[in-house]
Amino acid sequence: MNQNWDEKTIRQLFLELRREDQRHEPQFGAMLTAARDTNKGSNTLAWSIKFATAAALCVLVVVTIRLWTTKPLEESPKLAPSSLAAVETKTEPVTNPTQSPKKQRHPTIRRQSRPSQFSSSLAIDIKSLSSWQSPTAALLQTPQDEILNKLPRLGESLRTIKQFSPDQFN
Amino acid sequence: MEPESLKELLEQHHKSSFGWAMACCQRNPAEAEDLLQVVYLKVLEGKARFEGTATFRTWLFAVIRKTASDQRRKNLARAVLTLKAAEDWRRSGITEYPEESAYRSEILSRFRRALAHLSRRQREVLELVFYHDLNIQEAADVMGISLGSARTHYERGKKRLRQLIEESEVYESELGRKNNPATVP
Numbered sequence A: 001m002n003q004n005w006d007e008k009t010i011r012q013l014f015l016e017l018r019r020e021d022q023r024h025e026p027q028f029g030a031m032l033t034a035a036r037d038t039n040k041g042s043n044t045l046a047w048s049i050k051f052a053t054a055a056a057l058c059v060l061v062v063v064t065i066r067l068w069t070t071k072p073l074e075e076s077p078k079l080a081p082s083s084l085a086a087v088e089t090k091t092e093p094v095t096n097p098t099q100s101p102k103k104q105r106h107p108t109i110r111r112q113s114r115p116s117q118f119s120s121s122l123a124i125d126i127k128s129l130s131s132w133q134s135p136t137a138a139l140l141q142t143p144q145d146e147i148l149n150k151l152p153r154l155g156e157s158l159r160t161i162k163q164f165s166p167d168q169f170n
Numbered sequence B: 001m002e003p004e005s006l007k008e009l010l011e012q013h014h015k016s017s018f019g020w021a022m023a024c025c026q027r028n029p030a031e032a033e034d035l036l037q038v039v040y041l042k043v044l045e046g047k048a049r050f051e052g053t054a055t056f057r058t059w060l061f062a063v064i065r066k067t068a069s070d071q072r073r074k075n076l077a078r079a080v081l082t083l084k085a086a087e088d089w090r091r092s093g094i095t096e097y098p099e100e101s102a103y104r105s106e107i108l109s110r111f112r113r114a115l116a117h118l119s120r121r122q123r124e125v126l127e128l129v130f131y132h133d134l135n136i137q138e139a140a141d142v143m144g145i146s147l148g149s150a151r152t153h154y155e156r157g158k159k160r161l162r163q164l165i166e167e168s169e170v171y172e173s174e175l176g177r178k179n180n181p182a183t184v185p
Helices: A007-024 A028-074 A079-095 A107-111 A114-130 A145-149 A158-162 B003-012 B014-024 B029-044 B056-081 B085-093 B106-116 B120-131 B136-143 B147-179
Strands: none
Touching (some): A007 B120, A028 B029, B003 B014, B014 B056, B029 B056, B106 B120
């Protein structure tokens, strides 16, 4: 190639390149048909993807609605009854320690949402606090509790009083 | 525009469109064919509309260039995902195909290699001017750049192309001299 080549040379080179390209040139009609066929295939694929996505969304919506509607049935609408039920199940060990722990559990309580769980645990606490007894409370009980906690009424028979009198034990 | 008349226009410009598609796909015929299929569908389905602000050929070339650019971006993303980017990058510099040496002359092969080493815009403007006989203004319209910018790319591209070809000539002659020491004076 010459050192002082000009635009004419470049044009000539590009002309050669064009000739080379023309060897690979596809027929217009065949190419258009192939393009349309490819497009049909890709359209089918695109539609099937869209359909699958729509179906998945529908299933998701149905599942969400189902969960949403069934939840209030499991947990009672008012907090008090559910919490009472929870109290019953949870406080049973206190009243009846011989009962097996498996029976004490209630599955619906577990499934409750957070606020409901919180309220039921609060109710349990309240109940257990109100019924709390000191472990030494039994030591403070005496047979004369009734006399000590009771005032004699006016006109009450002496005999009835006497039968509780300390002389009886002497 | 009616689909039938569009189809006629596309057929009329099919040869030059394919040439330009080849330029946009680094002379890969299969890629150029795929690109042109996508472009024809775009045009016929009305996704790309000819508004008549430029000549049909200029507009069509701009659509081909834009589509090629989009596909290049997609291919790059795919290549990155499949960890093929490094290999593609290595191959992008010099576009050489196995069948090339069989049917291309030495000069043409050298010319193609030199073209591949130009920047994309330099290559595009030279192709549009010398291959497709557009003027610089039309080339600028196709490339979506200003006339001044197109002119700069044109001048620099010519200079660089000449330099690259001359360098390859020197390299080839030195290589020939090494291989045949008897020919050295």
